[in-house]
Amino acid sequence: MKNINREDIQIIVRHSSLTAQGIDRILKRKVYNDKDAWQKFFQIFIISLGVGFTVAGIVFFFAYNWDDLNKFTKIGLLQGLIIITTLIVLLPQIKDHVKNIILTGASVLVGVLFAVFGQIYQTGANAYDFFLAWTIFITLWVSVSNFSPLWLIYLFLINTTFILYSEQVAKDWSGIFICLVLFLFNAFVLISAVYLDKSKKLKWFLNILALASISYATIGIVIGIFDKYQHSFPILIFIAAITFGLGIWHGLKTKSVFYLSVIPFSLIIIVSALLIKISDSEMMFLLVSLFIIGSVTLTIKNLIGIQKKWTHEQ
Amino acid sequence: MAFKKNGLMSNKEVIKELLDCFQNEADTPLEFDEEAILLAYQKEDQKQSISIKILSIFGGILASIAFLGFLFISGLYSSDISLLVLGGVLIVTSIWLNKKSDRIVMDTFSVSAFIIGFILLGFGCLQFKVSDNILSIIFIIIAFASLNIVQNYILSFIAVLIINGSILTLIISNNLYNIIPIYIAAIGMMMTYLFLKEGKIITINKTLSKLYNPVKIGLIFSFLIGLIFLGKKGILPIDANYNWLSSIIIIPLIVYIITILFKVINVQNTSHKIGIYIFTILILLSTALSPAISGAFLIILLSFFVNYKTGFVIGIISFIYFIFQFYYDLNFTLLTKSIILFSTGLLFIVFYLFTYKKLKANENV
Numbered sequence: 112m113k114n115i116n117r118e119d120i121q122i123i124v125r126h127s128s129l130t131a132q133g134i135d136r137i138l139k140r141k142v143y144n145d146k147d148a149w150q151k152f153f154q155i156f157i158i159s160l161g162v163g164f165t166v167a168g169i170v171f172f173f174a175y176n177w178d179d180l181n182k183f184t185k186i187g188l189l190q191g192l193i194i195i196t197t198l199i200v201l202l203p204q205i206k207d208h209v210k211n212i213i214l215t216g217a218s219v220l221v222g223v224l225f226a227v228f229g230q231i232y233q234t235g236a237n238a239y240d241f242f243l244a245w246t247i248f249i250t251l252w253v254s255v256s257n258f259s260p261l262w263l264i265y266l267f268l269i270n271t272t273f274i275l276y277s278e279q280v281a282k283d284w285s286g287i288f289i290c291l292v293l294f295l296f297n298a299f300v301l302i303s304a305v306y307l308d309k310s311k312k313l314k315w316f317l318n319i320l321a322l323a324s325i326s327y328a329t330i331g332i333v334i335g336i337f338d339k340y341q342h343s344f345p346i347l348i349f350i351a352a353i354t355f356g357l358g359i360w361h362g363l364k365t366k367s368v369f370y371l372s373v374i375p376f377s378l379i380i381i382v383s384a385l386l387i388k389i390s391d392s393e394m395m396f397l398l399v400s401l402f403i404i405g406s407v408t409l410t411i412k413n414l415i416g417i418q419k420k421w422t423h424e425q
Numbered sequence: 426m427a428f429k430k431n432g433l434m435s436n437k438e439v440i441k442e443l444l445d446c447f448q449n450e451a452d453t454p455l456e457f458d459e460e461a462i463l464l465a466y467q468k469e470d471q472k473q474s475i476s477i478k479i480l481s482i483f484g485g486i487l488a489s490i491a492f493l494g495f496l497f498i499s500g501l502y503s504s505d506i507s508l509l510v511l512g513g514v515l516i517v518t519s520i521w522l523n524k525k526s527d528r529i530v531m532d533t534f535s536v537s538a539f540i541i542g543f544i545l546l547g548f549g550c551l552q553f554k555v556s557d558n559i560l561s562i563i564f565i566i567i568a569f570a571s572l573n574i575v576q577n578y579i580l581s582f583i584a585v586l587i588i589n590g591s592i593l594t595l596i597i598s599n600n601l602y603n604i605i606p607i608y609i610a611a612i613g614m615m616m617t618y619l620f621l622k623e624g625k626i627i628t629i630n631k632t633l634s635k636l637y638n639p640v641k642i643g644l645i646f647s648f649l650i651g652l653i654f655l656g657k658k659g660i661l662p663i664d665a666n667y668n669w670l671s672s673i674i675i676i677p678l679i680v681y682i683i684t685i686l687f688k689v690i691n692v693q694n695t696s697h698k699i700g701i702y703i704f705t706i707l708i709l710l711s712t713a714l715s716p717a718i719s720g721a722f723l724i725i726l727l728s729f730f731v732n733y734k735t736g737f738v739i740g741i742i743s744f745i746y747f748i749f750q751f752y753y754d755l756n757f758t759l760l761t762k763s764i765i766l767f768s769t770g771l772l773f774i775v776f777y778l779f780t781y782k783k784l785k786a787n788e789n790v
Binding site for chain 1: 443444446450458462474481483489495499531534623627631637689731732763766768769770772773776777780
């Protein structure tokens, strides 16, 4: 049986004698979510809310910094909680996705543990070493669970650690260099993930990563255009050029419109920045406006052409 | 999650197969205009990708910002009559272009022309000391007219947002802040109607079937914008004591959807139904003074119900944000907040274990 989707129904309804009741029946059978999907959705939704709220409650409890609790009780409580949650994950009768959600909660608790440690010993709540410790100590869980939301938290922590380090310790690093490192790191993770993801189930995860990498590259290059010259600037341009090329190639190969639209859009922003760098007169702004319209239109025209080719190949 | 794959089919045999599929689902013989359908597919097969739509919108917005830069640096924004004329010409051009050829290639240009046109018209009117009220009404009329003339996806989406923005401006510039909760409730009702009566709406006429998708996403965004006004304290001087005016509509809407869901999920046991009703209403009532949370939940439920992925993602993100904002703004000590959060979490976990057991029992039967 063919898969009917919403667009098919909308096109066909305009040229047929289908009635509202008929459409409703087809929508219910072919497009809308069925019983199984709803059950799965509710299970994941409710357990996520449960774990999420409970962990948030614990976070707030320790943020309250109760004076009557001595430091051993505080840290002991948290360690106990982490041990209990981790033990629950080891129970064989729990489903995998529930285990992953609980482990994600436990990973947040590790952060709370280090925050409380910082509270007691006055290391500061936003110190980079707090995030560094948090990152290091959940690494094992992240790799064992291989759960994409947890991976996302993990990558977010690494990015945060690095940005805080650059703000608190390596104050002489330039904006371009920071963007270069972040771009390299995220692009490296992205490329490895694309290579390893044989199941093709992680599209949203990969797209977020790609968006982050491309944003770092774009921001870095735009800073480079307006700032004074830095040695890392040509390196960034060189690596970005190679990576963007790879991205386009990957997009063409896997028929992913996402890469083929995000990368040109980044280039359009970069060229617009370059134009404004050349002159910031009123006419230039008018030109930039026209340039954006023209280049986006051209991109879309090409994309449509490529898509047509793809459909014919099928 | 069981979102079905998108992607339109193109050639003749596939369409034939598809029409047979429709026929199988119907109990009376159907008539199809196969030539017209084939033609529509050849035209529409350009319209599938959300990436292209976002590219058009972002391109349009960026171009409009650059154009605004031009306007301010050149000082042209203070010349009254030419702004009005140029604004009018741009809006008419963008509508006319779409009417002439509904090609997706033209989207960026027409979107930019449409947005810039409205901006120019706005500046022009301000030069003539036209009041906010009249300006808003003019915008609403133009946007409505454009919806009637062209049903291009992006233009219609922006037109819906312009209508929403103008209504909000009307409310705010007349200091009627406390109407906002009622307005949001009204959008929530419209949105729910639109989601649940899909078959009915798209069969009324061609125009509505084309407007269905853009108006749906436009309403979601309008609803969200309103919810942000309620959900984040301090943006507008809305008296929080009136917030329940939204909840009083949104909560029954959610309960109504759950009633429909009982049929989908096949819950027949009355005590289970009552249990789920009590649990849902209790949880929702606790958020009655911050309707943003139940509003985001409404978006999630509706979008999942009709399998609308974009709306679902928007719903989840806003749901997390509004919950965070709610507890952040709450005027309790951290300890009290902690106790509330912790017990809510436990409640959900207990509910999960309870339903899990029931499901297990059902599976074993």
